[in-house]
Amino acid sequence: MGLLSRTRVTSQALAERVLSGDRLALARAITRVERERPDAHELLSALYPHTGRAHIIGVTGAPGTGKSSLVTALTQAYRAAGLTVGVVAIDPTSPFTGGALLGDRVRMRALSGDEGVFIRSMATRGSLGGLSKTTGDAVTILDAAGFDRIIVETVGVGQAEVAIASTAHTTLVVEAPGLGDEVQAIKAGILEIADILVVNKADRPGADRTIRALQLMLELEAGTPRQLHHHGQVVRLQAQLPAGKEGEWMVDVLKTVAINGQGVAGLRERIEAHRTWLHDSGAIVGRERIRIAHTLENIIRAELNRRIVASMPADGLDDIVDAVRRREVDPYRAADKLLTKF
């Protein structure tokens, strides 16, 4: 294997090696994108035409529901079915130190040694929403590299981290018995993003109660459009279908015990059923449009941000901050003035 310098390989050459199945090149490509290198866009542009084949599965839910174990079991089920799996696991960056402890691999050790699996841990690096800024780009790279299924595990989310719904084709929301009152889950829309609800650790006491509570929520929700407000946009998760055509997707509640594999085969089948439904009903077009709109918006936002930062005074904002502090100018006028130059 030839040398693959971290910086000296051109994006074109790196892209070619990713497409040829070189795992080190794949790892380095994700790094190049995550580090927001100037040529990262060129790399993604070269890979993008090769994407669109993978089915992307989002796994989200509160901390302690067993997401990593479920991802591991699900990956094993897909491998047994002969499909390759890329995994992106997100953990939070500490807002205090900027460091992160990425520990999802501890529970994924059973996947070690399998060439059909590629696992990458990513830190949120200040992003809200349960994903990191470049998670979508990492998914693009894994898709181009030819993985059949890509599983994205979000940080342990609470109530409003719904970015995964605009990244994945099929979103699993994972709950577990005994994690407190069911109302937590319904406060701000974590349930609404679910295509499949999973009650993991279903061998624990209280599992049936959790399932009943979730089913009740689903019944109450039935008939209301699943719209999601994200970055000020209204995102409609379910395509509007002609009555009686293919029917709407029914969100249901599945029981799993990830650590012994119970219910995991059924979960995989349900995900595949959702995939089939997306394609047969045409709803996949809507999902893809959401994904692409989200990606475009992120690119534009990042680029505008970069340009604004670049147009700021070289010596920083100190003078303006002091001027505002002395009440010589108010912050709104000061900001307007800065932005006119941009």
Next chain:
Amino acid sequence: MSEDKIRVLVAKPGLDGHDRGAKVVARSLRDAGFEVIYTGIRQTPQMIAEAALQEDVDVVGLSILSGAHMTLCPKVVEMLRAQGQDDVIVLVGGIIPDEDVPRLREAGIDAIFGPGASTKEIGDFIRQAVAARNEA
């Protein structure tokens, strides 16, 4: 442009289950601003090299208390090199007798930290070593 985060894999090769030291180091490196990928106990050199590749880490830190360092450490280095990761910095922490140090260094281990090493010392070493590598 954000400063590059340094990614460090902390792994515990071998059969002993004493992961307290590894966890303390992982945690303190996080607090020092590193992105730490923690893989847990009982990792084979193969598993460590594979994780280092997928995670594209800058540094691999091995925690060994079992006395098996002379077999495990060179094996990890060898596997990293074999998969093309020539520039990964490899550190060992744990109980390493002085007489083994030169041979480990020769095998490609960049630094060895005994029980007395402070986590600041480890963090400083990593920053310097990564900076030196990036200039090379």
